[in-house]
Amino acid sequence: MKTAEMCFAYIIPEQRSYSNESCKALSCGCPGYDVCPFYKGTAKYIADRASANARLRSLPAAKQSRIAAVYYHGEMPWRYEDEIQ
Numbered sequence: 001m002k003t004a005e006m007c008f009a010y011i012i013p014e015q016r017s018y019s020n021e022s023c024k025a026l027s028c029g030c031p032g033y034d035v036c037p038f039y040k041g042t043a044k045y046i047a048d049r050a051s052a053n054a055r056l057r058s059l060p061a062a063k064q065s066r067i068a069a070v071y072y073h074g075e076m077p078w079r080y081e082d083e084i085q
């Protein structure tokens with residue numbers, strides 16, 4: 001169920017770039033959370049991301065390295081998620 005909680009991808013007007021896009025996930029103008037199928041509240045986004053990072057940390061080192069090389073330019077941000085806001 002959708003709520004009025006701010007979407008994790010919404011960019012407030014004061015922080016928008018010259019393009020004035022309001023969605024950093026889709027690079028577009030936000031049509032409103034009630035009509036967007038990609039809406040996710042910030043709290044759920046943080047919880048889902050923590051869960052995904054825990055899953056990545058549980059993988060064998062070789063598999064983590066492969067994922068890092070293919071998707072994260074060699075970085076493993078899931079290893080130090082507490083340091084990232």
Ligand code: SF4
Nearest residue numbers: 007009010023030036
């Ligand atoms: S377009 Fe969708 S994903 Fe992007 S900020 Fe709006 S509700 Fe969130």
